[in-house]
Amino acid sequence: MDTYLVDFWSHKWCGEISLQSLLPELFNKVELKVCNVKDCFSTNGWRWRWRKILKGTESESQRLGWAIQAFNELLSNFHTVNSRDNLCWRWNKGQGFIVKSVYEMFNDRGVKDDLPAKIWRLRVPKKVKIFIWLVLKKRIPTIDNLNKRGWTGNQSCVLCACAQETVDHLLLTIVFSRFLMTRTFDEAMDVQFDDDIRGFWEKEMERGNGQAAVKRQCSLAAIWWVLWRQRNNVIFKN
Incomplete structure (x- = not known):
């Protein structure tokens, strides 16, 4: 994707959960809350600078440190490409939207029974x-x-x-x-x-x-x- 149409924090572009929902503490601290992925990425990597965010109490800095580590891990293998962004139906990515996929989504609540999903439910x-x-x-x-x-x-x-x-x-x-x-x-x-x-x-x-x-x-x-x-x-x- 070329990332011009993808909202960095609110869209589900790097997993099954948006970054805003996955890392709310980090989202609440950053100044740039409305931006697309392209705004946050350059040829040298991600443009985020965390030094200002980490200026707080020891417990707060430790909590944010874990969030930043998870953030960096999530985005470590992401690269932009010269192709247009596309919307996809998350429950049937290969074929797009079909009525059957909606039925199956309601039956299994749209959640795959994989390890990360179980961790987030703890x-x-x-x-x-x-x-x-x-x-x-x-x-x-x-x-x-x-x-x-x-x-x-x-x-x-x-x-x-x-x-x-x-x-x-x-x-x-x-x-x-x-x-x-x-x-x-x-x-x-x-x-x-x-x-x-x-x-x-x-x-x-x-x-x-x-x-x-x-x-x-x-x-x-x-x-x-x-x-x-x-x-x-x-x-x-x-």
Whole structure:
């Protein structure tokens, strides 16, 4: 698309949710709220500058920092092309609008049963949803990810000092995570541990149904969020 007709914040052009709905805290802070995608993109990349936005309290800056990280991740692979914008019917993109697609949309509420959609439906704060989304993409700034950006320093996990810090280790295989999950999910069946965090999460999403399943997923998100906060407290607040 050439992006002249696409509203940057309100149109659903980079996923199933508009950026305004996905990142409301960020939208409320930016000065340019009415603009098309073309206005925000140049040959050198996106034109956003976040320094002014991040001038606030520590908690507010941290919350906005997560939103900016999610924003950058969403747009990292987007490029404009020399072709006209086209409107499409989101529930039948290949063939356009047909009556059958409307019927199917009302039956399944128009939501695909994929992993991101389930994350956004969790009853947890928006910053935790964004965090879980980044965790499952293995994009949070753990030591192994910092190494990819050129960081050189102590490679050990700050919580156990027994292994290199990775997303899988910090939130899944470390003894603290196993202990918290075992105590939280105190039930007849055993908690099944997987070396890969996304594989483990997908298995958890398949366990049970209804309110019990939602509660389990929210509890797991809370455990991982608390572990991440504690890890940061050790590093930045000693």
